Amino acid sequence: MAAMGPNSAALIGSPPEILRNGDSSYPYRQCSDLYYLTGFAEPQATVLLRPGADEPYTLFVRPRDAEREIWDGRRAGVEGAVKNFGADKALPASELRGNLAKLIANVDDLYYELGANPAYDEILLAVLDELRRGERRGMRAPRRIVDPRFSLHELRLRKSSEEVEVLRRAAAITSEAHVESMKAAKAGMGENEIEALINYTFRRRGGTGPGYTSIVGGGDNATILHYIENDAELKEGELLLIDAGCEYAFYTADVTRTFPISGRFTEAQKRCYQIVLDSQLQAIAMSKPGATIDELHDCCVRVLTAGMIELGLLQGTVDECIQSGDYKKFYMHRTSHWLGMDVHDVGVYTLDNKPRPMEPGMIVTIEPGLYIAADAEGVPDEYRGIGIRIEDDILITADGYENLTAAVPKTIAEVEAACQRS
Ligand SMILES: [Mn+2]
Known part of the structure; x- marks a missing residue:
């Protein structure tokens, strides 16, 4: 609210529940x-923030409903929204449309x-129309509609110590x-x-589940x-x-490891x-x-490209193969993204x-890879079908970084040791 200025309002609503079929919904x-x-x-x-109002924080929520709660589960209701979620005022969700005009008039x-x-677009367009028609009665429509994402996502990009603690837990699980798995x-x-x-491990340890659809790819499935x-x-x-x-x-972690199913890397796999x-x-x-993030990416591209030449996957010098983009045959994605509540978290990159x-408090993934398709042309046979990615979650700190996922075995020796069933 401090970022918004006093004579403003912010309206942010939750996404709709999506039916999978019949009366069965996707997990919300x-x-x-x-x-x-x-x-x-x-x-x-729906949250409505009005920094200049006497009651700046309004929540619209599903009201308590004994009958519905038997079917769909417990609700906080308007009382709970105030008592447990700190809202200054709470109203039933059904009253948003009827109240919105007077709540946002004159901002x-x-x-x-x-x-x-x-x-929400439909509700807002109707409310804007209502306000414009009400101007002679002293109701004025907002002068500007501002995208809230930039200021809000700048906040989400810099993690507080509390958020880092939650992410630490996600990383540990x-x-x-x-x-x-190893x-x-x-x-x-x-x-x-x-x-x-x-x-099973995610749920057993109290996680919600995967923060994105897990990729579990053996052999050349790893090159997809x-x-x-x-x-x-x-x-x-x-x-x-x-x-x-x-x-x-x-909050979600995002980790990749690649390990030998038999417990020992082959020589060709080790080199890659x-x-x-x-x-x-x-x-x-x-x-x-x-x-x-571009510097991290350039660093990975350089080391990977030198390696590709060494393996005989590419011909020429490192600079030539980077210049021509040839390295993209085997490393075709970027190296990093922001991480937080969303796996590809919000926040602008430029x-x-x-x-x-x-800056300190930002969290990035670092996830270089090497992907040699089974049918790749002009590559030594021993490397066909090898797909490798290694990914950790890196918290930027005042004096450098902290690897939040350092506990997962990563060197060849560590990985081979972790693969042994004692
Ligand atoms: Mn990632």
Whole structure:
């Protein structure tokens, strides 16, 4: 509210519940912006902030309803919204349309994300019309509709110590799931069994579940970047790539490890793995306030490209292969993204058209990879079908960084040791 200015209002609503079929809904998750502001997880919620008003914080919520609660679960209701969520005032969700005009009349700036949710757009357009027609009675429509995302997402981008603590918990649960997977995986099992083990670990430790659809790809399935079928059989001598992160209390970790299903890397796998690991370690070492995500990416591209040449995947010098973009045949994605409530978290990546310097409290992933398709042309046979990615979650601190997911085995020796079922 301090960022908005006194004569303004912000309206942020929750996404609709989506039916899967009949009367069965997809699991509901509050939108991160609304949860960030309120801690309120129920559907059909709307937050209205009016910094200049006597009661600045209004929540519209589903009212208590004994009959509905038998079917759909407990509700905080308007009483709970005030008592447990700190709202100055709470009203039933059904009263939003009827009250909105007088609540936002005469503000200069209305913070509202147009186009994100058609049901709210419809209400707002009707209310704006009502206000314009009411001008002779002293009701004025907002002068400006302002996208709330920039100021709100700048807040979400810089994590408070409380948020970091929650993410630490998500990271710890995620680490345990990766270690359990290394221990359990063996030839003959299905990728689905490992996915089940990951989900079990997430839930058992109090996480909501995966913060994004887990990728569990054995062999050349690991060369498909967003492989989520997770139903093939694990085979002796192949690698297993797992990209899975636990969501805990609305914050998600995002971790990838790649390990040998048989417990030992082959020599060819070791060579590929070490290149990816070297690139990741160098980029992590560069993480500090002032560094940019582009610098981390360039660092990884350089190390990976040198490795590709060494392996005989590419011909030419490192500069030539970077210049031509040839390296993208085997490393086709970016190295980092913001991490927080959303796996690809909010926050702009550039300021004044330049890569933004990182600051303490920001969290980024660093996730270089090397993907050699089974049918790649002009590559030595021993590398075909190898897909490797290594990803950690890096908190930028005042004097550098902290790797929140350092507990997951990562060097060749550590990974091989973790794969042994003692
Ligand atoms: Mn990631």
